[in-house]
Amino acid sequence: MTASAPDFKGRTVLILGGDGFCGWPTALRFSSLGANVAILDNESRRQIDAELKVRSLTMISSLPERILAWAGESGNHMGLFRFDLATDYPALRNLLAELQPDIIVHFAEQRSAPYSMRSSEGARYSIDNNVRVTHNLLAALAETGLDPHLIHLGTIGVYGYANAGLQLPEGYLRVTAHGPDGRDVKKEIVYPGKPDSVYHLTKVLDQQLFAFYNQYYGLRITDLHQGVVWGTQTAETRRNPHLVNRFDHDPIFGTVVNRFIVQAIDGTPLTVYGSGEQARAFIHIRDMLTCITLAAETPPEPGERVRIVNQYSEICTLNALAARVSALTGAKIDYLKNPRREPEDNEFEVSRTILTSLGFEPNTFEDILAAEIADITDILATQSPDKSEFLKPGI
Numbered sequence: 436m437t438a439s440a441p442d443f444k445g446r447t448v449l450i451l452g453g454d455g456f457c458g459w460p461t462a463l464r465f466s467s468l469g470a471n472v473a474i475l476d477n478e479s480r481r482q483i484d485a486e487l488k489v490r491s492l493t494m495i496s497s498l499p500e501r502i503l504a505w506a507g508e509s510g511n512h513m514g515l516f517r518f519d520l521a522t523d524y525p526a527l528r529n530l531l532a533e534l535q536p537d538i539i540v541h542f543a544e545q546r547s548a549p550y551s552m553r554s555s556e557g558a559r560y561s562i563d564n565n566v567r568v569t570h571n572l573l574a575a576l577a578e579t580g581l582d583p584h585l586i587h588l589g590t591i592g593v594y595g596y597a598n599a600g601l602q603l604p605e606g607y608l609r610v611t612a613h614g615p616d617g618r619d620v621k622k623e624i625v626y627p628g629k630p631d632s633v634y635h636l637t638k639v640l641d642q643q644l645f646a647f648y649n650q651y652y653g654l655r656i657t658d659l660h661q662g663v664v665w666g667t668q669t670a671e672t673r674r675n676p677h678l679v680n681r682f683d684h685d686p687i688f689g690t691v692v693n694r695f696i697v698q699a700i701d702g703t704p705l706t707v708y709g710s711g712e713q714a715r716a717f718i719h720i721r722d723m724l725t726c727i728t729l730a731a732e733t734p735p736e737p738g739e740r741v742r743i744v745n746q747y748s749e750i751c752t753l754n755a756l757a758a759r760v761s762a763l764t765g766a767k768i769d770y771l772k773n774p775r776r777e778p779e780d781n782e783f784e785v786s787r788t789i790l791t792s793l794g795f796e797p798n799t800f801e802d803i804l805a806a807e808i809a810d811i812t813d814i815l816a817t818q819s820p821d822k823s824e825f826l827k828p829g830i
Protein backbone atom coordinates (compact mmCIF):
# COMPACT_ATOMS: atom_id res chain seq x y z
CA MET A 436 0.00 0.00 0.00
CA THR A 437 1.13 3.56 -0.60
CA ALA A 438 2.24 5.63 2.38
CA SER A 439 -0.35 8.36 1.78
CA ALA A 440 -3.85 7.99 0.34
CA PRO A 441 -3.88 8.62 -3.40
CA ASP A 442 -5.56 11.83 -4.52
CA PHE A 443 -7.76 12.00 -7.60
CA LYS A 444 -9.15 15.51 -7.03
CA GLY A 445 -10.20 17.19 -10.23
CA ARG A 446 -9.93 13.98 -12.26
CA THR A 447 -12.93 12.52 -14.07
CA VAL A 448 -13.25 8.76 -13.69
CA LEU A 449 -15.76 6.76 -15.73
CA ILE A 450 -16.64 3.35 -14.30
CA LEU A 451 -18.07 0.96 -16.91
CA GLY A 452 -20.07 -1.77 -15.14
CA GLY A 453 -20.25 0.40 -12.00
CA ASP A 454 -23.30 -1.42 -10.61
CA GLY A 455 -21.42 -4.73 -10.31
CA PHE A 456 -19.60 -6.51 -7.50
CA CYS A 457 -16.22 -4.97 -8.36
CA GLY A 458 -17.44 -1.79 -10.11
CA TRP A 459 -19.65 -0.41 -7.35
CA PRO A 460 -17.00 -0.32 -4.57
CA THR A 461 -14.50 1.02 -7.12
CA ALA A 462 -16.82 3.92 -7.98
CA LEU A 463 -17.22 4.70 -4.27
CA ARG A 464 -13.47 4.55 -3.68
CA PHE A 465 -12.60 6.96 -6.50
CA SER A 466 -15.36 9.30 -5.33
CA SER A 467 -14.05 9.20 -1.76
CA LEU A 468 -10.57 10.02 -3.13
CA GLY A 469 -11.89 13.23 -4.69
CA ALA A 470 -12.57 12.17 -8.31
CA ASN A 471 -15.63 13.23 -10.29
CA VAL A 472 -17.14 9.81 -10.87
CA ALA A 473 -19.66 8.69 -13.47
CA ILE A 474 -21.14 5.19 -13.62
CA LEU A 475 -22.30 3.52 -16.80
CA ASP A 476 -24.21 0.24 -16.54
CA ASN A 477 -27.11 -1.40 -18.38
CA GLU A 478 -28.04 -3.46 -15.31
CA SER A 479 -27.75 -6.65 -17.38
CA ARG A 480 -26.35 -8.43 -14.35
CA ARG A 481 -29.51 -7.73 -12.34
CA GLN A 482 -31.53 -9.07 -15.28
CA ILE A 483 -29.41 -12.25 -15.40
CA ASP A 484 -30.02 -12.74 -11.66
CA ALA A 485 -33.76 -12.49 -12.31
CA GLU A 486 -33.56 -14.96 -15.22
CA LEU A 487 -31.59 -17.46 -13.13
CA LYS A 488 -33.88 -16.85 -10.12
CA VAL A 489 -30.90 -16.10 -7.86
CA ARG A 490 -30.05 -13.11 -5.75
CA SER A 491 -27.25 -11.58 -3.76
CA LEU A 492 -27.14 -12.72 -0.14
CA THR A 493 -26.88 -9.06 0.82
CA MET A 494 -29.93 -7.00 -0.11
CA ILE A 495 -28.58 -4.59 -2.69
CA SER A 496 -30.41 -1.34 -3.38
CA SER A 497 -31.32 -0.09 -6.85
CA LEU A 498 -28.61 1.87 -8.64
CA PRO A 499 -30.36 5.27 -8.21
CA GLU A 500 -30.88 4.50 -4.49
CA ARG A 501 -27.21 3.63 -4.15
CA ILE A 502 -26.12 6.88 -5.75
CA LEU A 503 -28.53 8.93 -3.64
CA ALA A 504 -27.32 7.23 -0.45
CA TRP A 505 -23.69 7.98 -1.36
CA ALA A 506 -24.52 11.63 -2.02
CA GLY A 507 -26.18 11.77 1.41
CA GLU A 508 -23.19 10.14 3.12
CA SER A 509 -20.36 11.92 1.36
CA GLY A 510 -21.81 15.00 -0.32
CA ASN A 511 -20.40 13.68 -3.60
CA HIS A 512 -22.69 13.31 -6.58
CA MET A 513 -21.89 10.60 -9.10
CA GLY A 514 -23.18 10.71 -12.66
CA LEU A 515 -25.37 7.82 -13.79
CA PHE A 516 -25.77 6.60 -17.38
CA ARG A 517 -27.78 3.54 -18.26
CA PHE A 518 -27.37 2.05 -21.71
CA ASP A 519 -25.93 -1.04 -23.38
CA LEU A 520 -22.27 -0.59 -24.30
CA ALA A 521 -22.45 -3.52 -26.71
CA THR A 522 -25.28 -2.13 -28.82
CA ASP A 523 -25.44 1.65 -28.37
CA TYR A 524 -22.21 2.88 -29.92
CA PRO A 525 -23.44 6.47 -30.62
CA ALA A 526 -24.46 6.91 -26.96
CA LEU A 527 -21.00 5.75 -25.86
CA ARG A 528 -19.14 7.99 -28.30
CA ASN A 529 -21.24 11.03 -27.31
CA LEU A 530 -20.81 10.34 -23.61
CA LEU A 531 -17.02 10.09 -23.93
CA ALA A 532 -16.90 13.31 -25.93
CA GLU A 533 -19.00 15.07 -23.29
CA LEU A 534 -17.28 13.70 -20.16
CA GLN A 535 -13.68 13.67 -21.46
CA PRO A 536 -12.66 11.19 -18.75
CA ASP A 537 -9.09 11.09 -17.45
CA ILE A 538 -9.47 7.48 -16.36
CA ILE A 539 -11.85 4.76 -17.55
CA VAL A 540 -12.15 1.57 -15.51
CA HIS A 541 -13.75 -1.17 -17.63
CA PHE A 542 -15.64 -3.87 -15.70
CA ALA A 543 -18.63 -4.15 -18.07
CA GLU A 544 -18.49 -7.78 -19.15
CA GLN A 545 -20.34 -11.03 -18.49
CA ARG A 546 -17.98 -12.49 -15.92
CA SER A 547 -19.04 -16.03 -15.11
CA ALA A 548 -17.23 -19.00 -16.67
CA PRO A 549 -20.10 -21.40 -15.78
CA TYR A 550 -22.62 -18.98 -17.37
CA SER A 551 -20.59 -18.93 -20.58
CA MET A 552 -20.48 -22.75 -20.68
CA ARG A 553 -24.06 -23.65 -19.66
CA SER A 554 -25.55 -23.41 -23.17
CA SER A 555 -24.79 -22.14 -26.65
CA GLU A 556 -26.88 -19.10 -25.71
CA GLY A 557 -24.62 -18.38 -22.72
CA ALA A 558 -21.51 -18.80 -24.90
CA ARG A 559 -22.85 -16.56 -27.67
CA TYR A 560 -24.01 -13.89 -25.25
CA SER A 561 -20.61 -13.86 -23.51
CA ILE A 562 -18.71 -13.41 -26.79
CA ASP A 563 -21.21 -10.95 -28.30
CA ASN A 564 -21.42 -8.84 -25.17
CA ASN A 565 -17.83 -8.82 -23.96
CA VAL A 566 -16.01 -8.49 -27.26
CA ARG A 567 -18.41 -5.86 -28.58
CA VAL A 568 -18.23 -3.79 -25.39
CA THR A 569 -14.45 -3.75 -25.47
CA HIS A 570 -14.26 -3.06 -29.18
CA ASN A 571 -16.92 -0.30 -29.08
CA LEU A 572 -14.97 1.38 -26.30
CA LEU A 573 -11.67 1.23 -28.19
CA ALA A 574 -13.26 2.38 -31.45
CA ALA A 575 -14.95 5.30 -29.67
CA LEU A 576 -11.65 6.37 -28.08
CA ALA A 577 -9.91 6.19 -31.45
CA GLU A 578 -12.74 8.13 -33.14
CA THR A 579 -12.92 10.89 -30.52
CA GLY A 580 -9.13 11.16 -30.22
CA LEU A 581 -9.38 11.16 -26.42
CA ASP A 582 -6.39 9.97 -24.40
CA PRO A 583 -7.62 8.65 -21.04
CA HIS A 584 -5.87 5.91 -19.12
CA LEU A 585 -7.99 2.82 -19.80
CA ILE A 586 -7.82 0.23 -17.02
CA HIS A 587 -9.40 -3.12 -17.90
CA LEU A 588 -10.22 -5.95 -15.54
CA GLY A 589 -8.97 -9.07 -17.23
CA THR A 590 -8.37 -12.41 -15.58
CA ILE A 591 -5.42 -14.55 -14.56
CA GLY A 592 -7.39 -17.37 -16.25
CA VAL A 593 -6.10 -16.18 -19.65
CA TYR A 594 -2.91 -18.14 -18.90
CA GLY A 595 -4.92 -21.34 -18.44
CA TYR A 596 -4.86 -23.66 -15.44
CA ALA A 597 -2.96 -26.59 -16.96
CA ASN A 598 0.63 -27.01 -15.76
CA ALA A 599 2.72 -24.54 -17.75
CA GLY A 600 6.05 -25.79 -16.40
CA LEU A 601 7.22 -22.23 -15.80
CA GLN A 602 6.50 -19.19 -13.69
CA LEU A 603 3.75 -17.36 -15.57
CA PRO A 604 5.04 -13.94 -16.60
CA GLU A 605 3.14 -10.63 -16.50
CA GLY A 606 1.53 -10.85 -19.90
CA TYR A 607 4.65 -11.05 -22.04
CA LEU A 608 6.80 -14.11 -22.63
CA ARG A 609 10.47 -13.81 -23.61
CA VAL A 610 11.19 -16.16 -26.48
CA THR A 611 14.20 -16.89 -28.63
CA ALA A 612 13.45 -17.52 -32.32
CA HIS A 613 15.75 -17.81 -35.34
CA GLY A 614 16.37 -14.98 -37.81
CA PRO A 615 16.70 -15.57 -41.59
CA ASP A 616 20.47 -15.99 -41.17
CA GLY A 617 20.02 -18.53 -38.38
CA ARG A 618 21.01 -16.06 -35.63
CA ASP A 619 19.10 -16.12 -32.33
CA VAL A 620 16.44 -13.40 -32.18
CA LYS A 621 15.08 -12.52 -28.74
CA LYS A 622 11.52 -11.20 -28.56
CA GLU A 623 8.76 -10.58 -26.05
CA ILE A 624 5.36 -11.80 -27.20
CA VAL A 625 1.94 -11.73 -25.55
CA TYR A 626 1.71 -15.00 -23.58
CA PRO A 627 -0.31 -17.41 -25.71
CA GLY A 628 -3.83 -17.52 -24.28
CA LYS A 629 -5.05 -20.88 -23.02
CA PRO A 630 -8.62 -20.22 -21.87
CA ASP A 631 -10.56 -22.93 -20.04
CA SER A 632 -14.00 -21.42 -20.77
CA VAL A 633 -15.71 -19.17 -23.30
CA TYR A 634 -15.68 -16.41 -20.67
CA HIS A 635 -11.89 -16.69 -20.38
CA LEU A 636 -11.71 -16.78 -24.17
CA THR A 637 -13.39 -13.33 -24.28
CA LYS A 638 -10.55 -11.97 -22.14
CA VAL A 639 -7.98 -13.49 -24.50
CA LEU A 640 -9.75 -11.77 -27.41
CA ASP A 641 -9.79 -8.51 -25.43
CA GLN A 642 -5.99 -8.75 -25.19
CA GLN A 643 -5.68 -8.82 -28.98
CA LEU A 644 -8.00 -5.82 -29.32
CA PHE A 645 -5.95 -3.87 -26.77
CA ALA A 646 -2.68 -4.70 -28.52
CA PHE A 647 -4.06 -3.52 -31.87
CA TYR A 648 -5.52 -0.22 -30.64
CA ASN A 649 -2.43 0.48 -28.57
CA GLN A 650 -0.19 -0.08 -31.60
CA TYR A 651 -2.26 1.82 -34.18
CA TYR A 652 -3.92 4.55 -32.10
CA GLY A 653 -1.50 4.89 -29.20
CA LEU A 654 -4.18 4.21 -26.58
CA ARG A 655 -2.76 3.98 -23.05
CA ILE A 656 -4.04 0.74 -21.55
CA THR A 657 -3.45 -1.22 -18.35
CA ASP A 658 -4.86 -4.76 -18.42
CA LEU A 659 -5.13 -6.16 -14.90
CA HIS A 660 -5.01 -9.95 -14.95
CA GLN A 661 -6.95 -10.48 -11.79
CA GLY A 662 -7.46 -13.53 -9.58
CA VAL A 663 -10.79 -14.60 -8.08
CA VAL A 664 -12.15 -11.71 -6.00
CA TRP A 665 -13.64 -12.52 -2.60
CA GLY A 666 -14.98 -10.48 0.31
CA THR A 667 -17.90 -8.10 0.35
CA GLN A 668 -17.62 -4.87 2.28
CA THR A 669 -15.20 -1.98 1.88
CA ALA A 670 -14.73 1.17 3.98
CA GLU A 671 -17.27 2.97 1.78
CA THR A 672 -19.91 0.24 1.33
CA ARG A 673 -20.16 -0.06 5.13
CA ARG A 674 -21.26 3.54 5.55
CA ASN A 675 -24.96 2.99 4.82
CA PRO A 676 -27.14 -0.11 4.27
CA HIS A 677 -28.04 1.21 0.78
CA LEU A 678 -24.33 1.06 -0.15
CA VAL A 679 -23.81 -2.62 0.70
CA ASN A 680 -21.98 -4.63 -1.94
CA ARG A 681 -23.37 -7.77 -3.55
CA PHE A 682 -22.47 -11.27 -2.31
CA ASP A 683 -23.15 -13.97 -4.90
CA HIS A 684 -23.37 -17.53 -3.67
CA ASP A 685 -25.28 -19.29 -6.43
CA PRO A 686 -23.59 -22.01 -8.54
CA ILE A 687 -23.22 -19.73 -11.59
CA PHE A 688 -21.88 -16.45 -10.15
CA GLY A 689 -20.86 -17.44 -6.61
CA THR A 690 -17.15 -18.17 -6.40
CA VAL A 691 -15.68 -20.92 -4.24
CA VAL A 692 -14.85 -18.71 -1.23
CA ASN A 693 -18.43 -17.42 -0.98
CA ARG A 694 -19.81 -20.94 -1.39
CA PHE A 695 -17.64 -22.25 1.45
CA ILE A 696 -18.56 -19.30 3.71
CA VAL A 697 -22.29 -19.79 3.15
CA GLN A 698 -22.06 -23.55 3.62
CA ALA A 699 -20.15 -23.04 6.88
CA ILE A 700 -22.73 -20.53 8.17
CA ASP A 701 -25.53 -22.87 7.14
CA GLY A 702 -23.92 -25.80 8.98
CA THR A 703 -23.67 -27.94 5.82
CA PRO A 704 -20.45 -29.59 4.54
CA LEU A 705 -18.09 -27.59 2.32
CA THR A 706 -18.31 -29.06 -1.18
CA VAL A 707 -14.96 -29.51 -2.88
CA TYR A 708 -15.17 -30.43 -6.55
CA GLY A 709 -12.77 -33.14 -7.73
CA SER A 710 -9.48 -33.74 -5.91
CA GLY A 711 -9.35 -30.24 -4.41
CA GLU A 712 -5.75 -29.90 -5.58
CA GLN A 713 -6.72 -27.22 -8.14
CA ALA A 714 -4.63 -24.12 -7.33
CA ARG A 715 -6.13 -20.68 -7.97
CA ALA A 716 -5.15 -17.06 -7.37
CA PHE A 717 -7.34 -15.01 -5.00
CA ILE A 718 -7.63 -11.37 -4.02
CA HIS A 719 -9.81 -9.66 -1.42
CA ILE A 720 -12.02 -6.85 -2.70
CA ARG A 721 -10.22 -4.30 -0.52
CA ASP A 722 -6.88 -5.38 -2.01
CA MET A 723 -8.46 -5.06 -5.47
CA LEU A 724 -9.26 -1.40 -4.71
CA THR A 725 -5.69 -0.81 -3.55
CA CYS A 726 -4.36 -2.34 -6.78
CA ILE A 727 -6.70 -0.40 -9.07
CA THR A 728 -5.81 2.92 -7.45
CA LEU A 729 -2.09 2.04 -7.64
CA ALA A 730 -2.54 1.30 -11.36
CA ALA A 731 -4.51 4.53 -11.84
CA GLU A 732 -1.74 6.56 -10.19
CA THR A 733 0.90 5.13 -12.54
CA PRO A 734 -0.47 5.22 -16.10
CA PRO A 735 1.62 3.91 -18.99
CA GLU A 736 3.73 6.53 -20.77
CA PRO A 737 2.59 7.70 -24.22
CA GLY A 738 3.86 5.13 -26.74
CA GLU A 739 4.25 2.40 -24.12
CA ARG A 740 2.86 -1.03 -25.06
CA VAL A 741 -0.19 -2.35 -23.19
CA ARG A 742 0.83 -2.72 -19.58
CA ILE A 743 -0.23 -6.16 -18.34
CA VAL A 744 -0.27 -6.57 -14.57
CA ASN A 745 -0.95 -9.76 -12.61
CA GLN A 746 -3.25 -8.82 -9.76
CA TYR A 747 -3.71 -11.26 -6.88
CA SER A 748 -2.96 -11.55 -3.19
CA GLU A 749 -2.42 -15.25 -2.71
CA ILE A 750 -2.39 -18.58 -4.52
CA CYS A 751 -3.79 -21.63 -2.78
CA THR A 752 -5.47 -24.96 -3.51
CA LEU A 753 -9.17 -25.57 -2.87
CA ASN A 754 -8.17 -28.17 -0.25
CA ALA A 755 -6.09 -25.59 1.65
CA LEU A 756 -8.94 -23.08 1.49
CA ALA A 757 -11.53 -25.64 2.65
CA ALA A 758 -9.23 -26.70 5.51
CA ARG A 759 -8.91 -23.08 6.62
CA VAL A 760 -12.69 -22.47 6.58
CA SER A 761 -13.22 -25.78 8.38
CA ALA A 762 -10.66 -24.90 11.07
CA LEU A 763 -12.43 -21.58 11.70
CA THR A 764 -15.99 -22.91 11.69
CA GLY A 765 -15.88 -26.64 12.37
CA ALA A 766 -17.53 -27.37 8.98
CA LYS A 767 -17.09 -30.83 7.49
CA ILE A 768 -15.69 -31.26 3.98
CA ASP A 769 -17.39 -33.33 1.23
CA TYR A 770 -15.77 -34.27 -2.07
CA LEU A 771 -18.02 -34.21 -5.15
CA LYS A 772 -17.45 -35.26 -8.75
CA ASN A 773 -16.07 -32.20 -10.54
CA PRO A 774 -18.79 -30.69 -12.79
CA ARG A 775 -16.13 -28.57 -14.56
CA ARG A 776 -13.70 -29.55 -17.27
CA GLU A 777 -10.44 -28.54 -15.60
CA PRO A 778 -7.16 -30.20 -14.60
CA GLU A 779 -7.54 -32.00 -11.24
CA ASP A 780 -4.32 -30.44 -9.95
CA ASN A 781 -1.90 -27.86 -11.23
CA GLU A 782 1.30 -26.10 -10.39
CA PHE A 783 0.46 -22.43 -10.49
CA GLU A 784 3.25 -19.95 -10.07
CA VAL A 785 2.42 -16.46 -11.24
CA SER A 786 4.76 -13.49 -11.26
CA ARG A 787 3.56 -10.31 -9.50
CA THR A 788 6.44 -7.92 -9.77
CA ILE A 789 4.68 -4.75 -10.95
CA LEU A 790 2.24 -4.35 -8.05
CA THR A 791 4.89 -5.39 -5.53
CA SER A 792 7.24 -2.74 -6.92
CA LEU A 793 4.44 -0.18 -6.48
CA GLY A 794 4.24 -1.07 -2.78
CA PHE A 795 1.26 -3.46 -2.76
CA GLU A 796 1.10 -5.46 0.48
CA PRO A 797 -1.47 -8.24 0.09
CA ASN A 798 -3.93 -9.46 2.72
CA THR A 799 -4.15 -13.24 2.90
CA PHE A 800 -6.85 -15.67 4.02
CA GLU A 801 -4.91 -16.11 7.25
CA ASP A 802 -5.12 -12.35 7.89
CA ILE A 803 -8.79 -11.71 7.15
CA LEU A 804 -10.91 -14.81 6.49
CA ALA A 805 -12.17 -15.08 10.09
CA ALA A 806 -13.31 -11.43 10.05
CA GLU A 807 -15.01 -11.94 6.69
CA ILE A 808 -17.01 -14.93 7.95
CA ALA A 809 -18.06 -12.91 11.02
CA ASP A 810 -19.06 -10.01 8.76
CA ILE A 811 -21.30 -12.13 6.54
CA THR A 812 -22.86 -13.80 9.58
CA ASP A 813 -23.70 -10.32 10.96
CA ILE A 814 -25.10 -9.05 7.67
CA LEU A 815 -27.28 -12.12 7.41
CA ALA A 816 -28.52 -11.74 10.99
CA THR A 817 -29.54 -8.10 10.37
CA GLN A 818 -30.92 -8.45 6.89
CA SER A 819 -32.73 -11.73 7.07
CA PRO A 820 -34.20 -13.04 10.31
CA ASP A 821 -35.30 -16.10 8.30
CA LYS A 822 -31.87 -16.91 6.94
CA SER A 823 -32.96 -20.16 5.29
CA GLU A 824 -34.70 -18.15 2.55
CA PHE A 825 -31.47 -16.30 1.72
CA LEU A 826 -29.11 -19.22 2.00
CA LYS A 827 -30.90 -21.04 -0.83
CA PRO A 828 -28.48 -20.75 -3.73
CA GLY A 829 -31.28 -20.74 -6.32
CA ILE A 830 -31.37 -22.30 -9.80
Ligand SMILES: NC(=O)c1ccc[n+]([C@@H]2O[C@H](COP(=O)([O-])OP(=O)(O)OC[C@H]3O[C@@H](n4cnc5c(N)ncnc54)[C@H](O)[C@@H]3O)[C@@H](O)[C@H]2O)c1
Binds near residue numbers: 543588
Ligand atom coordinates in the same frame (compact mmCIF):
# COMPACT_ATOMS: atom_id res chain seq x y z
N1 LIG B 1 -15.45 -11.12 -9.66
C1 LIG B 1 -14.28 -11.71 -9.87
O1 LIG B 1 -13.87 -12.63 -9.14
C2 LIG B 1 -13.43 -11.26 -11.01
C3 LIG B 1 -12.14 -11.82 -11.15
C4 LIG B 1 -11.33 -11.42 -12.24
C5 LIG B 1 -11.81 -10.48 -13.15
N2 LIG B 1 -13.06 -9.96 -12.98
C6 LIG B 1 -13.55 -9.02 -14.00
O2 LIG B 1 -14.02 -7.84 -13.38
C7 LIG B 1 -15.15 -7.35 -14.10
C8 LIG B 1 -16.30 -7.11 -13.14
O3 LIG B 1 -16.64 -8.34 -12.48
P1 LIG B 1 -17.80 -8.37 -11.40
O4 LIG B 1 -17.55 -9.54 -10.54
O5 LIG B 1 -17.97 -7.02 -10.82
O6 LIG B 1 -19.05 -8.70 -12.35
P2 LIG B 1 -20.56 -8.19 -12.21
O7 LIG B 1 -21.40 -9.07 -13.07
O8 LIG B 1 -20.94 -8.06 -10.78
O9 LIG B 1 -20.48 -6.71 -12.83
C9 LIG B 1 -20.40 -6.43 -14.21
C10 LIG B 1 -21.26 -5.21 -14.49
O10 LIG B 1 -21.15 -4.86 -15.88
C11 LIG B 1 -22.44 -4.55 -16.38
N3 LIG B 1 -22.46 -4.83 -17.82
C12 LIG B 1 -22.23 -6.02 -18.44
N4 LIG B 1 -22.39 -5.88 -19.77
C13 LIG B 1 -22.71 -4.58 -20.00
C14 LIG B 1 -23.03 -3.84 -21.17
N5 LIG B 1 -23.10 -4.43 -22.38
N6 LIG B 1 -23.30 -2.51 -21.07
C15 LIG B 1 -23.29 -1.91 -19.85
N7 LIG B 1 -23.03 -2.58 -18.68
C16 LIG B 1 -22.74 -3.90 -18.77
C17 LIG B 1 -23.39 -5.47 -15.59
O11 LIG B 1 -24.73 -5.01 -15.56
C18 LIG B 1 -22.74 -5.48 -14.19
O12 LIG B 1 -23.28 -4.49 -13.35
C19 LIG B 1 -15.47 -8.38 -15.18
O13 LIG B 1 -14.97 -7.96 -16.42
C20 LIG B 1 -14.75 -9.61 -14.72
O14 LIG B 1 -14.36 -10.42 -15.80
C21 LIG B 1 -13.86 -10.32 -11.93
